[in-house]
Each structure stands twice: as structure tokens, then as C-alpha cells.
Amino acid sequence: MNLTLRVWRQSGPSDAGRMVTYRVEEVSPDMSFLEMLDVLNERLILEGDDPIAFDHDCREGICGMCGMVINGVAHGEQRATTTCQLHMRHFEDNATITIEPWRAAPFPVVKDLVVDRSAFDRIIQAGGFVSVPAGSAPDAHSVPVRKEDADAAFDAATCIGCGACVAACPNGSASLFTAAKITHLSLLPQGQPERLSRAKAMVDQMDAEGFGGCTNTGECTAVCPKGIPLDTIAQMNTDYLKANAK
């Protein structure tokens, strides 16, 4: 396959940035999207150009490090996929592909396609945990958990923190990310003591970071590689309201 890429290049936070066009030839359909970029980067290095910076690590769809907006869609058009798990066979020969970083004010561009997602860590710091120091735990079987609750908690807990939900949201909201953690912990008995204070602290931190509000457009769950359900946001709102009513 031969492709034309339009890639966002930005040397640093103070650079205005621009789209740059590259031609990539003899792309194998079996390549992953990132491998296709590897091939281009190898060429750029040898030509003395600056290769395109992008984040990636596990390349098996679980670490959450990679992420780019491909033809206007976070992680590309294939559903339930991270960028690293997207393969070139889903593109047409001679296609033009536009590649941009996550765009949201709380995710400033570091370089090219690399953005700073540390706001997510600060939301977790605000309360996305159960306060249980090592060595203090009772026997694991002392508190049974309904299987339905455990399964639903698991579904919410699969969030990989990639930030696609924010990139896809017209409001730049981090509601799906925040709600996934709140739901995971509020469905389990271990998460009950801090349930309301957690919801309040995390939502307040999300707002403080400059993420927008949720207006139920559902773009977030459509691009989520793990298919985190939209109803987690309802759970978050319920807990948040209860916390504020107290």
C-alpha cells in the first residue's frame, strides 16, 4: 500500500504547530498503525529530520499509553481499539490519513503527538482508591461480594486511562474516565466507607483541571477501547449529588 499522511508537528508547548505531509510507500497491510509510523520515522532519522514523537509502550492494547486522533476519530474508526491494535488492512491503498494529538486544554501538547495526561493522575489522587495500608487487610473471604457486583465493577475497572474519551468529547469532558473509577469502587463493599467523599473529591478535581461537563453525547463510550458503559456517568452523578446533599 502507498499512503499519504498528514501529521501534526509541534516542536514543543510554545510552538504553534502545523500539519506536515509525508508519503509512505510499500506499507504492508499486516502492519500495525504504529509500525507504519516506525517505518516512516526510520527514514526521517536517516534523512536527518526529526522523527514524529508519539507515546506508546505495550503495543497490545492494555497500557493506555498510545493514542492519536486518526481521520478525526480518537484511536481511528475501528471500534474498541487502541491505536497500537489498529492495523493497516483497514485502510485503502493510496488513502490520505490525518493524524493529530488528543486535543483538550487539560492535555497540553508536549511534542508532536505526545500530550501531558497528568491531570488523570491528579483525579485519582483526589480519591480514586480505598485507604488500606499494606498488611492491614482482613482475610479475602471475610466479605463476600455478589458476582453481579463484582462483574460490573470489573467492567468499569478495565479503563486504561488513555484519554480517548476526553479527545472525543465535544466538551473535553473527563466524565467517563472519572466515572469509571468511581463506579468500580462504589460497586464493591470495600469502597463503601469513602464512597461519597471519593465522588465529591474526584469530580471537584476533574472540574479544577479544566475538563468540561458531560452533556450525554456519548462520543466517549463510542471511542473507548474498553467499551466503558455510559451509565457509569449516571452512577457518578448519583454519588456526587448525594455527597453534596449531605
Place this chain on the structure above:
Amino acid sequence: MKYTEGPEIRDTKAPEGPIEERWEKRKFSARLVNPANKRKLNVIVVGTGLAGGSAAATLGELGYNVKSFCYQDTPRRAHSIAAQGGINAAKNYRGDGDSIYRLFYDTVKGGDFRARESNVYRLAQVSVNIIDQAVAQGVPFAREYGGLLDTRSFGGAQVSRTFYARGQTGQQLLLGAYQALERQIAAGTVEMFTRHEMLDLIVADGRARGIIVRDMVTGEIERHTADAVVLATGGYGNVFFLSTNAKGCNTTAIWRAHERGAYFANPCYTQIHPTCIPVSGEYQSKLTLMSESLRNDGRVWVPLRKDDKRAPGDIPEDERDYYLERIYPAFGNLVPRDIASRAAKNVCDEGRGVGPGGLGVYLDFRDAINRLGRDAVEKKYGNLFEMYERITGENPYDVPMRIYPAVHYTMGGLWVDYDLQSTIPGLFVIGEANFSDHGANRLGASALMQGLADGYFVLPTTLGDYLADGPFGEVDEAAVAEAELKVRDRIERLLAVNGTRTPDSFHRELGRLMWDYCGMERTEESLRKALERIPELRKEFWENVKVSGTAEELNQVLEKAGRVADFFDLAELMCLDALVRTESCGGHFRAESQDADGEALRDDEAFAHVSAWEHSPDGEPVLHKEPLVYEYVKMTQRSYK
């Protein structure tokens, strides 16, 4: 490559007495630090996977001043996250005869009698606390309808002791540790440094006192000093370029510590996992593991004839070779990882491999689908089939999967004593980065157990004992300056070469060489060839590598070049270690050492020891042997026929 032999290691600091009392004894003898003094003690933890994340969080909870470092943009990305299967623990919730002693026994045996009994016993003891801790944190383990935890059996164990969270156990356990860590960051006990890479260890007055790091965004070289340093930087499987490791996994932290005096133990012990998706082309950047559970119902085969290019469906039954069932009738497709891997290599070497390049074997579900129905197969393996199709574009319900072995885990690592302290006082090494508990072969679902045992329970106790003598005062400025200068010099050297080959092209070539000569099967001849070729390639690297950009910016080429440079040195030591160990054991198969049936043959007379390598500045490593004594488990030869 020449080496010399130094004195044996006689004292591993394990307490004496009955094995079940040793950890209790050590805990009691470990000195305590009072809370007011803890605040005055600084600890650096490098790496935020299961071991490093849990250690930093726990040390923070105890009141130490902790600095935590990772190269990713957030600590939650560490590669522990990719572990699929589960975590072993001797809970005996099933009442099926499991016990701490049985987990200990299975691990020592599975490690092919090359692990320390005292360490492994402690691991089995602590395993039960890990599950309690994780559940209390809200880790959503799989549960049964009664609300209790579900378990499954794994990797040949005869009991059901593996706790799991669907196929994402590593992710869920890591997020538990990550959340505990973030809680401590919020509490101010842990200061987090993301996108920072450790490039050297500061050793002053005989103690590890800090690290030199590069801020990967600004390029700034920073010095961080402390009273102790903990390395939790994972394994070095990426020396093979292609592996199941994350792209960023590297050996730099432990290798620099090795150059500063920490012994490197059993570098040649690597685990090759049999069921990975094969390489599809020259551009391949990493390999993806498919859960081993597929071998429960899939049948492994290759064409009977060489170079048979027919589609699998066109090859009649009598022209197929179900070689695992043929060679190992008792275990069939369920032989252990090392045996399945080697058998696949053998049939491919005979020219009977399938797929691009002939490096693959079929894993066929046709019979399972006929026997159980498509729905039943989908229920069991649906997500794995989907993952396979996503990567290969082939539908495994219609066409057999192709699989091939891939490098997965490294049992070797920095040598540590019972306290997890390296040969440099004040340098502790935990998780996959150390060598301690798996011997020559790690059992499935034991990596998560070890990482968390080290981080939550073992290190916080033993490190306290070391720190009881602290704080250790100002760090000698000359030592810090020397380490910093060394780091700066090296970066300048890499940038100055300005040659014609990329770091990745060297890495690929090194990886290929290691795979061919120091991979699933090693011979004296292949290892000697590797030892000849590695220095040549390294020389070319330092004369012809091209690193674009500057040191004062985010520069992924520079990061890569530094890591590849260290892989060369490590690769050489791995080959030397493999050459010296003329026996076969666990993941280390020397073709010269096999029995009449072609199975691995240990040589307990000559090799029942840990090989701990000391770096020497003149380039001739010094081998120190730590004898392994088995008081509880009787040494036997494994058989799966």
C-alpha cells in the same frame, strides 16, 4: 570472552532453622525505625510496576520520604499491566489439598532446582497476604455466585490456586498498587517523577546513595540522592528486540548498577513462551502473547512433508503431524512451556513450519469445534480469537491459528540476598529485576505473586533494618559529580557519532543474533559465534549509529540509542553465562546436554549453584558461585512423556 572465578558466596543472610520459621525470625530480628526518624530517611524507588509501585506506596505509608521514578507518562502504564493469566496464592480456599508447602514445592520443582529454598518458602507464605491486600483495595477478582473468590488451575499445578480477573489480572493488580501510590502522592509522602529515566547509580563510601536521571521532556540531567535506592525496573527480554515486553522495557538501570558493583545472577535464564502470534514481516515491532489456556482444546500440528505450501484445510489428516501428541503421549499438547517451545522450533528447523518465513505451527480448533460446538468454543476463547483476528486478519474459527514461541520473561537479574539487597549496600532490587525466586524457569501466575510479595511485604521489612543505621549524611560530592559527568559524556558520545544506521536497526540485528545463537537452544558453537559477533556489532554501533536531534529536548531516538548500547553489554554476559553453564536446566537448553529422548539434562554435580557475575573494569567478568542446597525438596529430573 574471558572470565575469572572469584570466591563463592556462602552467606545469603537467610536465617537458620526450620524453613517455616525463617521469615518470622527475620522479621523479628529486623530493627525498627521510629516514626520521627522515618521522616528523615529518603528512599528512591525506580520503576512503578507491581514491585516498584507497591513498594513506593508501602514505604510512603510507613512514613519514609520516597521519590518514585518511571519512564512512562504515568506510573499506571508499567508493563505488569499486560500480565493476563492470574496470580498464585496458597489460600487453599478449594480445600483441594493446597498448602504453603505445596506452593513452595511446586515452585522449586518448576524452577528446575535452581532457586533458593528459603526465598521460595517465604514467597509461598506471603502469597496469602497478597490476595487479602488486593481484595481490600477493591481489585475486582473473578467471583462465584456465592460471592467468594473464584480460582483456576494453571501451568500443570494439580491444585486450583490461581486467582484472576478475567484475562486482565496484571492490569487490575497494578491499578490497585497505582491507586495506593497515588494516595501516598496526595499525602505528600511520595514525590513522583514521570518521564524520567535512570541513567546511573550514585555509589559513595561503599553505599548506594542516589541516581542520575534524565528528564525525558526537557533533557535535563538531574541528581537525586537518598539513604537507599530500590530498583524495580523489570526484565531484559527486549535484548532479543522481539519479545512480549513493552517497547520501553530495558536493562539500563540494572546494567548501570551492575557496572557500579552489583552482581548479575544467571543472566542466561530466559523464558520463551510457546503460544505467541508469529512474526508477519521485517517491520514487526513486538510480539503478542496468546493465553496458554488455548492449548487445552487446540491441537498443535505441522505438515508431515517439508515445504508443503497447501492451505491447511487442503492437507489431509494422514499428512499432518500432531507432533506434541506423537512425542509426548502422556501430556500431549499440554507439555510445559519450555518443552512446547523447543518442539515448535525443531519442526520449523526441519522446514515444516507454516506461514510467512516458515516460522509458525498450527494451533487447530477444528476438532474442538466439531466436538463441543462453535458456541462452546466461543464462550471459552472468544476474546482470544478476536484478538488473534484483529492482529492477523484471519478468522481462527475457519483457519487454524498460527503460533510461534517468543521471549517472555527473564528469570535472571541482579543478585540479591534474602533481604533483597544487592552486593552494593543500600541497593535493593525487587520484582523481575532481581533473580531471586524462579530458578531456571518461572511457573505461570508466579510473576505477579513475586512482584507484590517483594513490594508490599518483604522489602518494607528488610529495608527498614538497613535504614536503622541511617540517615547516612551528606553524599560525597565527588561521587555525584563523577556519575553525572559519565552520563553527560555518554549522551554526547551517542550524539556525536552521526553515522548511517538507526538505533533500531542495530537493535534488530542484535536481537536476531541473540535469538539464533542464545535463544531456545544453545550450543557451544552458537554461543562462541555470538560472543565473536556481539563485540563487532557493538563496535559498529559506536562508529556508525545515527542519533538525530539534540540532548535538550524530548528525543526518543536518543533514549533508544542509550538502551541499545546497554543491551550489547548485557547480551555478551548472557552468552558467556550460557556458555559456562554446560548443563540444560529450565529455560536454558544446551543441545550438548540432553538425554536419549532429547530432553533437558541437568548436571547437579557441577551446576547446582547460582552464577553471580561481578563486573570488572578491565572487561573480564568474575564468576562467583552461590551453592544451592536442597534440604526439603528432593532433586529429581522432570519427565512429561
